[in-house]
Amino acid sequence: MDTNTDFLTCLICGQVGQGKHFGVFSCRACAAFFRRAADSKWSRMKCLSKHCNGKSYHCKPCRLKRCYDMGMDITKFQHDCDGRQLIPSNRKRKIPDSIEIVLGKPHFLLMNPMGEELKEKKPYVDLSFLISQASDIFKMGPPAPVLATSYLQKLNYGESCMRRTENRRKLDMITRKEVVSFWEYNLITTAKWLTYFDKFQELDHDLKMQVLFAVWHVWGRLDKLMGTALYRIRNKEANKADRLAGNGIITDMVDVKTDAEWMSSYPIEKLRYFLDGVRISDLFPLIDELQTLDITETELSFMLAHLCFQYAANRLGGKLADILEGFVEVLSQDIHKYYVEEKLMPRYAGRLSKLLKINKEILENVREYRSRAQVARVFGVFKLKFSHPEIFRDTGYV
The missing domain is CATH 1.10.565.10 (Retinoid X Receptor)
Incomplete structure (x- = not known):
């Protein structure tokens, strides 16, 4: 999760958000719901629950309407992308960046004992x-x-x-x-x-x-x-x-x-x-x-x-x-x-x-x-x- 966005809340449901999806800052669950339901029968139906009050949305039609009201846009859907990833990545096994990659310097330069006169001067x-x-x-x-x-x-x-x-x-x-x-x-x-x-x-x-x-x-x-x-x-x-x-x-x-x-x-x-x-x-x-x-x-x-x-x-x-x-x-x-x-x-x-x-x-x-x-x-x-x-x-x- 990106560290500079994980403190914001989803504009649809109020839970922790994970970034902008289809033009709106939201959680992944609401983004997935909108992608599934955007052109479904729920878009043509009225509220199905007496508990929807404008702050919480218990039925799918109201939740979908909230997505549209907040600015989610079906034109921002991406198609034909899933099949290209033949081997799913395992995030838990991802090797973290090394110091050499982060600093852009090879290992022998980082570990080479230099004299004080050759070291980078600190501001x-x-x-x-x-x-x-x-x-x-x-x-x-x-x-x-x-x-x-x-x-x-x-x-x-x-x-x-x-x-x-x-x-x-x-x-x-x-x-x-x-x-x-x-x-x-x-x-x-x-x-x-x-x-x-x-x-x-x-x-x-x-x-x-x-x-x-x-x-x-x-x-x-x-x-x-x-x-x-x-x-x-x-x-x-x-x-x-x-x-x-x-x-x-x-x-x-x-x-x-x-x-x-x-x-x-x-x-x-x-x-x-x-x-x-x-x-x-x-x-x-x-x-x-x-x-x-x-x-x-x-x-x-x-x-x-x-x-x-x-x-x-x-x-x-x-x-x-x-x-x-x-x-x-x-x-x-x-x-x-x-x-x-x-x-x-x-x-x-x-x-x-x-x-x-x-x-x-x-x-x-x-x-x-x-x-x-x-x-x-x-x-x-x-x-x-x-x-x-x-x-x-x-x-x-x-």
Whole structure:
């Protein structure tokens, strides 16, 4: 299954889709049904079930009508192709591509011990200026004084997808410029957002930078998911494959092209195995949950803070972990007051558990891709050299 489409759902039945069939993104079962039934008696019959309600289709006439309504086209059928495959391929026995095939270099070149002067020079990514910007943000604090009834309410004033009003633009090609802009945006925006939490501002400057280096990419993952959910809610005609990044760039996760030669010698199809975590491809089903929950600004602030401080506590450990867990405790008291006093919802445990379940899945996804990053290091998948590699831990790049 193609890794860049398996997170989307079939437009006919709502199950996991496997690609475009006859002009529509669908699963193989619905594609096979349409091919069999397109010109059958079912195309001339009315609904045969009282349970068909426009969301689920229990009879064949309604299912076939749904196929046509979504745009499936019989002119895209392919004929007289099956007989040409005399020997069926066994996918389980397919030999995977070797390193020589992937890199396009013979074995004796890959294994030849070369001097340092003959080795390929790695592109150097200098993050000093970006770190200096983040440091200045922490020193200056929020741009204006904010009056709020709780720590959590004050976090609402920090920049996030809820308050963003930037001009959106859709791109068909992602290059080095766009990737670097994603890094810059998430790091700087996370720093600005953290300044609105008074408890965080009480930390020593070096500890603030440690926390920022740890959490910026997980903050960005939830921000992208929520931003994409809001984009779908506000744009009813939005393509379900669209992903909205924090800096306003919209990409179609199925059709977008990526120039990755600057970061790796491997083709982009192979790189997705290592980078789909930070690209949130595996997390796309969570967008539907975020849409259904209709999350408020205060709930999003709590989710972002809980996700970041919990992740940083596990990653950094020691006394700093105790401090960060204390932050979570303070904000947990604030969310309790928010539900009970402002929302008049004393029985909020069920809803809160759904919010934190989303955070849990994000953290599990981070852990899953951590082992893939180890594989990338062993085989030298990425040829980037960072001035501060600790910033990119758990992103897939190092």
